[in-house]
Amino acid sequence: MAVSYFNEMFEGGRVRAPYARLEDWVAAMPPEFRSMKQEEAEALFRRIGITFAVYGEGGDPDRLIPFDMFPRVFTQAEWRRLEKGIKQRARALNAFLVDVYGRGEIVKAGRIPQHLVYGNEAYEKAVAGFTPSKGVYSHIVGIDIVRTGPDDFYVLEDNCRTPSGVSYMLENREIMMRMFPTLFRENRIEPIDNYSEVLRRTLASVAPKKCDHEPTVVILTPGHFNSAYYEHSFLADLMGVELVEAVDLFVEAGFVWMRTTEGPRKVDVIYRRIDDAFLDPLCFRPDSMLGVPGLMDVYRSGGVTIASAPGAGVADDKAVYTFVPEMVRFYLGEEPILQNVPTWQCGRNEDLNYVLDHLPELVVKEVHGSGGYGMLVGPKATKEQIETFRSKLASDPAGYIAQPTLALSTTPTFVEEGVAPRHVDLRPYCLVGEQIELVPGGLTRVALTEGSLVVNSSQGGGVKDTWVLAE
Amino acid sequence: MILTVSHVTTYHYAAPVRGAVQSLRLTPSRTDGQRTASWMLQVEGGTKGGSFRDGAGDWIESWSVRGPITELRVRVEGTVETTDMAGILRGHRENVSPSAYLRETEPTVADAALLTLARDAADGASGGLDLAHRLSTAVSDRIAYRPGATSARTTAAEALALGEGVCQDHAHALITMARAQGLPARYASGYLFADASGAAHEAAHAWAEIWVDGLGWIGFDPANRCCPDDRYIRLGSGSDARDAAPIRGVAVGAATESLNVEVAVRAQQQ
Numbered sequence: 001m002a003v004s005y006f007n008e009m010f011e012g013g014r015v016r017a018p019y020a021r022l023e024d025w026v027a028a029m030p031p032e033f034r035s036m037k038q039e040e041a042e043a044l045f046r047r048i049g050i051t052f053a054v055y056g057e058g059g060d061p062d063r064l065i066p067f068d069m070f071p072r073v074f075t076q077a078e079w080r081r082l083e084k085g086i087k088q089r090a091r092a093l094n095a096f097l098v099d100v101y102g103r104g105e106i107v108k109a110g111r112i113p114q115h116l117v118y119g120n121e122a123y124e125k126a127v128a129g130f131t132p133s134k135g136v137y138s139h140i141v142g143i144d145i146v147r148t149g150p151d152d153f154y155v156l157e158d159n160c161r162t163p164s165g166v167s168y169m170l171e172n173r174e175i176m177m178r179m180f181p182t183l184f185r186e187n188r189i190e191p192i193d194n195y196s197e198v199l200r201r202t203l204a205s206v207a208p209k210k211c212d213h214e215p216t217v218v219i220l221t222p223g224h225f226n227s228a229y230y231e232h233s234f235l236a237d238l239m240g241v242e243l244v245e246a247v248d249l250f251v252e253a254g255f256v257w258m259r260t261t262e263g264p265r266k267v268d269v270i271y272r273r274i275d276d277a278f279l280d281p282l283c284f285r286p287d288s289m290l291g292v293p294g295l296m297d298v299y300r301s302g303g304v305t306i307a308s309a310p311g312a313g314v315a316d317d318k319a320v321y322t323f324v325p326e327m328v329r330f331y332l333g334e335e336p337i338l339q340n341v342p343t344w345q346c347g348r349n350e351d352l353n354y355v356l357d358h359l360p361e362l363v364v365k366e367v368h369g370s371g372g373y374g375m376l377v378g379p380k381a382t383k384e385q386i387e388t389f390r391s392k393l394a395s396d397p398a399g400y401i402a403q404p405t406l407a408l409s410t411t412p413t414f415v416e417e418g419v420a421p422r423h424v425d426l427r428p429y430c431l432v433g434e435q436i437e438l439v440p441g442g443l444t445r446v447a448l449t450e451g452s453l454v455v456n457s458s459q460g461g462g463v464k465d466t467w468v469l470a471e
Numbered sequence: 472m473i474l475t476v477s478h479v480t481t482y483h484y485a486a487p488v489r490g491a492v493q494s495l496r497l498t499p500s501r502t503d504g505q506r507t508a509s510w511m512l513q514v515e516g517g518t519k520g521g522s523f524r525d526g527a528g529d530w531i532e533s534w535s536v537r538g539p540i541t542e543l544r545v546r547v548e549g550t551v552e553t554t555d556m557a558g559i560l561r562g563h564r565e566n567v568s569p570s571a572y573l574r575e576t577e578p579t580v581a582d583a584a585l586l587t588l589a590r591d592a593a594d595g596a597s598g599g600l601d602l603a604h605r606l607s608t609a610v611s612d613r614i615a616y617r618p619g620a621t622s623a624r625t626t627a628a629e630a631l632a633l634g635e636g637v638c639q640d641h642a643h644a645l646i647t648m649a650r651a652q653g654l655p656a657r658y659a660s661g662y663l664f665a666d667a668s669g670a671a672h673e674a675a676h677a678w679a680e681i682w683v684d685g686l687g688w689i690g691f692d693p694a695n696r697c698c699p700d701d702r703y704i705r706l707g708s709g710s711d712a713r714d715a716a717p718i719r720g721v722a723v724g725a726a727t728e729s730l731n732v733e734v735a736v737r738a739q740q741q
Contacts, residue, residue, distance in 0.1 A: 115573070125527065126526070127526070293492040297521050297533035298533070301522060
């Protein structure tokens, strides 16, 4: 089966416009210089301390995610279209959340099956009837996008809870600018370093009504053993806000307070990087030691804002994903700018039959899975792996979805032998508060293994700096 | 009926605790079947926090107490005028879709025995209401009322296997079976006036509510083989006993705790 992949740098033997200056840059780079720079980059990453521990893989918990120095480039026109599509999607996802915790019009209209919403594990009936400040549930929407052609972009999945990785977006840029200052003089690249300021402004804009002063924002982390702890402390530093753990917070008189050396200080907005289940043992898991007892009562009586709002996960479920284009039409009255990947719901009989007949061609994913685990890439799988999935599908069909294997675009990547095309995806971070904003860029993940389509860092993926060229 | 409630819950801590936080679902629901004449809810020595009506229509009040304390007392006193609505929850405003109550929870996982019992009871049922009654009767027949046989952590499946339990077990079993038959079901907690002496067993009571299309939520009390009437006061609901608990609390720096509950429900002469 011969599949052709869209190469973002070379098209029909010619260099595409956004990469024009990079061709000379690579050509002029002697191999020794390249490996020296690669070592320099690694040393910089180590010094900053940016690492990514991966659950369940063992090995070095302080492993670095490989950084590829070859940037990925978008033109201004390409980005404008992406930006419109991403913002549109973020608005629709938030409108959906307000609706399903309110009147449920989209369900009543029969546009999405009721059990997918209310029967969903991520649906929190504890927050039904409560509308969060400014009607925002998902304040940081990470939308995973893949490209298959010059104008063909598909949304792979939405992340409405606490998408991670933005620290890589910022660090990749920082390191590229340090190592290749000339490159940044020769190319006019849109800056992204205001991300933390926009994030802080976004979070402050959703402070509860009761807050009549400059809002106090904190980041709530599960602690240093969490794989994304580096990012939590990095963002707290950049925003100039406190990084707290649950033990640093307590609830009294209808508000949340932070213990400080000068006594308790009221907290107005909590950017939490812990799951709903661990927020409050009085509302969710009683055995949770991570949570703040009574937090959900303060939240539900309007004393504090939690970002993302508890219950936001019902919008980014892989089974609900299929209906996002429908949400765009239903709530915004617009046609979706970004396309969904066609998806088979294995819980449906006719879909399941198709999937079972075409397993070697399809990608099969767990509905509630993430991080590239528990996933079958049909064309790359062994017979045994396919048979394992066949029995998994038979025992729990509703737990899986399937999609065609997409011809992910490639960008040039530094490899052992020189420069070679490798598959990439893109995760931009859309910020939703009183305004909806997007810094021009995102995290590009690259599958470093030749031919691999799995870009997850837990599966041997790397990262790249992502450029949006100014006009 | 005019029912007066006196309910005192006391926690004793073996060693002083640094403080406590509580989320209380201890205020009568607003329904056509009950009107609250007076109601007092207090945590002794505590500070009142946020209070609100949640999506299920329950009034939630939160309290915190600063330590060190070795004892914590929650006091409820009130009078409610009740009317027999044949178990139907009428005039109750809520936002949660009934289908959110089809999901199983830890204590309400259906095992083969519960599924079989539900299927057998459902055989020949004419419509949702009849089905709900049949399921409730099946639970009454199969689980005998016997205090002390089960604990707060007993699951529906365990109670059925044992054949004995208290109102919590009856409610869990009925909820599990109703959900297995496709009927949304939930746990309701409240008070029951059981006899004139006021010192009845299970004055702090629990039962199940089942959603029947066209009628809405209907209470079923398999422990007493009836639907809730004017002897019942409803406080709130949830997916299971823990989710519907009138008191959820955490003591900070928790030592071993013991609990003492005194409940009395009396009927006033009219």
